[in-house]
Amino acid sequence: MRCFLGLTATATRATANSVAEHLGIAHDAGAVIRGGAVPPNLFLSVSCDTDRTQALLQLLQGRRFSQCDSIIIYCTRREQTEKLASTLRTCLQSTRLASGWNGQDEPREEEEEDETGKKKKKTKGKGKKKSSKAAVPKWDAECYHAGLTAAQRRRVQKRFMAGQLRIVVATVAFGMGLDKSDVRAIIHYNLPRSFESYVQEIGRAGRDGLPSHCHVFLDPEGKDMSELRRHVYANTVDRSAIKKLVKRAFPRCECKKLHEQLGNANRHKDNELLDLDEACNDALDSNLEAELQAVELQHQKDVDARVQELRDNKVNTGETERFDSTLKLCTDPSENSNFAKSNSLDSVKRSVESESINESPTDAQTFCVDFKSDSIEHADRQQDQQSTQENSHRVCGGHEIAMVTDSIVQELDLREESIATLLCYLELHPRRWVEVLQPVKSTCTIKFYGGYPQLRGVAQKIPPIAAAISLNTTTATGFKKSSTLTFPVVELADKMGWDLAPVCRELRALQWNTSLALDNSLSNMGQSGILVEFSDLSMHHRAPGDLSDSERDSVCDFLEDRIQAEERSQLQQLQFVYDSLKGVSCSEFWQCADAVDEEADKQLKQLVRSYFEDSNDKTKEELAALAKARKRAKSIPSSITRDDHVNWDIVARDIRALLGVHHDHSFTGRAVARIFHGIDSPCYPAEVWGRDRRFWRKHLDVEFNSLRKFATQELIRFR
Numbered sequence: 001m002r003c004f005l006g007l008t009a010t011a012t013r014a015t016a017n018s019v020a021e022h023l024g025i026a027h028d029a030g031a032v033i034r035g036g037a038v039p040p041n042l043f044l045s046v047s048c049d050t051d052r053t054q055a056l057l058q059l060l061q062g063r064r065f066s067q068c069d070s071i072i073i074y075c076t077r078r079e080q081t082e083k084l085a086s087t088l089r090t091c092l093q094s095t096r097l098a099s100g101w102n103g104q105d106e107p108r109e110e111e112e113e114d115e116t117g118k119k120k121k122k123t124k125g126k127g128k129k130k131s132s133k134a135a136v137p138k139w140d141a142e143c144y145h146a147g148l149t150a151a152q153r154r155r156v157q158k159r160f161m162a163g164q165l166r167i168v169v170a171t172v173a174f175g176m177g178l179d180k181s182d183v184r185a186i187i188h189y190n191l192p193r194s195f196e197s198y199v200q201e202i203g204r205a206g207r208d209g210l211p212s213h214c215h216v217f218l219d220p221e222g223k224d225m226s227e228l229r230r231h232v233y234a235n236t237v238d239r240s241a242i243k244k245l246v247k248r249a250f251p252r253c254e255c256k257k258l259h260e261q262l263g264n265a266n267r268h269k270d271n272e273l274l275d276l277d278e279a280c281n282d283a284l285d286s287n288l289e290a291e292l293q294a295v296e297l298q299h300q301k302d303v304d305a306r307v308q309e310l311r312d313n314k315v316n317t318g319e320t321e322r323f324d325s326t327l328k329l330c331t332d333p334s335e336n337s338n339f340a341k342s343n344s345l346d347s348v349k350r351s352v353e354s355e356s357i358n359e360s361p362t363d364a365q366t367f368c369v370d371f372k373s374d375s376i377e378h379a380d381r382q383q384d385q386q387s388t389q390e391n392s393h394r395v396c397g398g399h400e401i402a403m404v405t406d407s408i409v410q411e412l413d414l415r416e417e418s419i420a421t422l423l424c425y426l427e428l429h430p431r432r433w434v435e436v437l438q439p440v441k442s443t444c445t446i447k448f449y450g451g452y453p454q455l456r457g458v459a460q461k462i463p464p465i466a467a468a469i470s471l472n473t474t475t476a477t478g479f480k481k482s483s484t485l486t487f488p489v490v491e492l493a494d495k496m497g498w499d500l501a502p503v504c505r506e507l508r509a510l511q512w513n514t515s516l517a518l519d520n521s522l523s524n525m526g527q528s529g530i531l532v533e534f535s536d537l538s539m540h541h542r543a544p545g546d547l548s549d550s551e552r553d554s555v556c557d558f559l560e561d562r563i564q565a566e567e568r569s570q571l572q573q574l575q576f577v578y579d580s581l582k583g584v585s586c587s588e589f590w591q592c593a594d595a596v597d598e599e600a601d602k603q604l605k606q607l608v609r610s611y612f613e614d615s616n617d618k619t620k621e622e623l624a625a626l627a628k629a630r631k632r633a634k635s636i637p638s639s640i641t642r643d644d645h646v647n648w649d650i651v652a653r654d655i656r657a658l659l660g661v662h663h664d665h666s667f668t669g670r671a672v673a674r675i676f677h678g679i680d681s682p683c684y685p686a687e688v689w690g691r692d693r694r695f696w697r698k699h700l701d702v703e704f705n706s707l708r709k710f711a712t713q714e715l716i717r718f719r
């Protein structure tokens with residue numbers, strides 16, 4: 001790759017630097033081009049009103065917003081969007097009638113002059129031009145959130161895009177990919193969760209370059225803050241869940257043992273596949289072994305040819321050295337196991353494949369990277385050397401692992417995105433603990449219409465089927481002589497030392513392999529009488545299986561610190577956004593309802609600019625602090641101050657009541673805290689648990705981590 005373009009509308013300098021670092025771009029390369037964070041045609045204001053709904057209604061009728069055709073109002077909670085949209089519909093409807101607004105019948109010019117007279121600024125001229133084409137939209141408002149049906153959402157979006165709907169009251173779900181250049185106003189009814197989201201959301205207004213207005217309502221009591229903290233806590237995890245994940249992500253393998261056995265003399269004995277003969281003793285006969293070896297050999301040839309091809313293609317680049325060393329490794333006679341061979345070859349192929357995938361750019365606007373290919377190769381080689389040194393004691397070449405998404409999500413009580421993020425952390429670690437791969441359907445089910453005799457016949461010809469039988473004989477349920485064969489296909493490919501793709505291809509091809517049909521009428525129709533299906537969408541990665549216990553612990557420590565650092569820095573960010581906005585806010589909306597406070601607007605833009613220019617990585621700082629603390633005390637210091645205002649007796653009573661009602665559940669402290677904070681999780685979804693008002697969102701005023709710790713103590717006491 002010679003050129004790489006990365007784009008984003010909202011990256012702090014710290015984030016951009018971290019992206020550049022992972023891509024191997026030197027800091028001083030001048031590769032990062034930045035634009036201003038807030039476009040000059042947006043006018044920003046903030047107010048801190050006690051009655052926000054009233055304030056919003058009147059703000060909309062003020063000079064700034066009454067002239068805006070398309071307005072998006074952002075709320076944090078779905079229920080709030082619904083409530084607010086209906087309030088706006090009712091209240092503004094009567095306002096319009098009272099003030100003589102005649103909706104679509106009346107042309108805009110007259111209306112504007114009635115409402116705002118001569119004081120109006122630049123927008124007026126443009127407004128006139130437009131209004132000659134279209135009538136003034138009614139004060140109509142609808143809500144939009146992820147809880148609506150797809151049809152409902154489409155309808156709202158369509159009406160808004162067509163200019164038939166003036167106000168959309170939405171959660172942040174609205175606006176992603178929205179391509180409407182004349183959105184005139186963005187109002188944050190609740191606190192934005194970060195400056196990144198703030199800039200992204202206000203950036204949906206005024207894309208046509210015309211003046212547009214943005215306003216934030218701050219909650220003087222700070223309830224918005226605790227609402228947003230819930231989103232942060234939704235992604236944090238207990239040590240026990242991390243341990244479970246590490247166990248599932250790095251299943252122990254036999255490589256070390258095999259390697260020792262191989263080293264001991266039995267070099268001609270290949271790998272586990274040879275146990276097949278023993279495993280399927282009476283089901284299969286011995287010529288299978290020879291067949292398997294023949295197929296393996298062919299596969300090996302294919303791979304060799306491919307590597308040769310790659311070498312030829314790459315000969316002019318700095319990559320050659322890398323391929324050479326890998327090739328040496330593969331052809332080294334001391335590494336005589338097929339298993340080790342194909343694994344290292346696979347990793348060569350994979351590294352090439354993944355490089356080409358990385359080319360697709362992400363969508364966005366202002367941050368641009370361009371760099372020379374040698375810098376990335378250099379960094380790549382460095383990283384390779386580093387991980388080779390650190391992993392030099394490793395015998396295991398890594399295995400492909402599939403974790404069925406639904407079951408791992410339930411097992412860890414953690415959303416898929418959160419698990420994917422944890423795997424990403426492991427991949428970005430200097431030791432590259434895992435390599436994340438594309439999701440796959442990991443269960444293969446094959447039905448043989450010719451029954452068991454057909455299955456048996458096919459197993460003698462097709463290695464993956466034989467291997468699948470072998471795999472099934474080792475499971476708890478054992479292999480039964482039936483007409484259906486079900487097996488985990490990623491595990492199978494790994495056991496065979498094959499790549500996943502050719503295994504799947506070969507399995508799929510069974511359906512049309514007429515030579516396998518027992519019935520001539522089927523084969524005449526081009527069918528084999530075999531049905532192949534893949535199911536169970538799974539997360540997919542590659543990881544070594546010979547981690548020592550201390551390595552496993554350090555992986556857990558790393559993840560725990562990373563999660564904690566993320567939680568802390570996000571909470572700090574939240575406080576920072578609140579404090580910053582508070583610093584430039586008017587005490588009441590009317591101070592900025594008719595005209596923008598230019599000084600405050602300037603200050604806020606300056607704040608945003610300096611936020612994005614900041615090159616200190618907050619998460620990194622937190623991470624360093626945690627690492628220090630871990631060295632000193634072996635335990636992470638608590639940032640929790642015990643709230644004195646909390647009546648812990650009531651909390652304890654509610655915990656006991658919860659356990660009493662749901663005695664069939666084994667709660668963790670975190671699960672209890674999540675329920676009392678109304679935080680949705682895979683095992684305790686809001687749709688089900690949110691209905692029980694006795695517990696859901698019951699203790700919002702108690703700090704989450706204090707609640708979690710208290711609940712854990714109570715659970716132990718109660719058992």
Ligand SMILES: [Zn+2]
Pocket residue numbers: 253254255256396397398399544545546
């Ligand atoms: Zn292994």
